[in-house]
Amino acid sequence: MNIGTITQNASGTYTGKISTLTIAIVIALRTVHSANPRAPKFEILALSAARQWVQVGALFELSSNSTGETFLNGKIEDPSLDKPLYISAFRQEDGSYNIVWSRPTRRRDAPTDTVAADDGLPPLPGAGEPA
Numbered sequence: 625m626n627i628g629t630i631t632q633n634a635s636g637t638y639t640g641k642i643s644t645l646t647i648a649i650v651i652a653l654r655t656v657h658s659a660n661p662r663a664p665k666f667e668i669l670a671l672s673a674a675r676q677w678v679q680v681g682a683l684f685e686l687s688s689n690s691t692g693e694t695f696l697n698g699k700i701e702d703p704s705l706d707k708p709l710y711i712s713a714f715r716q717e718d719g720s721y722n723i724v725w726s727r728p729t730r731r732r733d734a735p736t737d738t739v740a741a742d743d744g745l746p747p748l749p750g751a752g753e754p755a
Contacts, residue, residue: 628723630713638666642723647705652677668700678702683713696721 630640630653638653653666664682672678683698696713710728713721 625725626722627711627725630721630723632719638721640721640723642700642709642711644709644725647709649700651680653683656682664698665696666698668698670700670702681708683711 627644628640628642628651630638630651632638640651642649642651650671652669652671654669656664656667665685666683667679668681668683669677670680680702681698681700683696685694686697687694693714695715698711700709700711709725712724712726714724715721
């Protein structure tokens with residue numbers, strides 16, 4: 625579900641809005657400069673009621689296994705939220721990003737891998753076999 629957009633302004637800053645039934649926030653992305661390959665690509669900043677930028681999350685650059693397309697993935701956390709808001713951002717042809725929310729998959733609903741049959745171990749519980 626598309627819940628917002630991010631665009632790059634003339635000075636190169638990415639800003640946008642996220643709107644749902646319970647929140648409406650103005651956000652900005654600040655590039656993370658790190659030699660660590662596991663570091664996020666951006667910090668997510670939100671404009672507070674006092675009109676100050678507050679860090680509320682981070683976005684990591686990932687690639688789709690099926691298409692190779694790169695996208696951003698992360699979450700917004702704040703004490704005012706009941707739980708984290710997990711988001712992905714997909715780059716559009718015009719350079720903007722669509723911000724997408726999807727309900728996280730619960731661990732028990734996620735597909736499970738089975739151990740290779742030739743190692744003599746039984747299948748993992750929940751992998752389609754009775755426990």
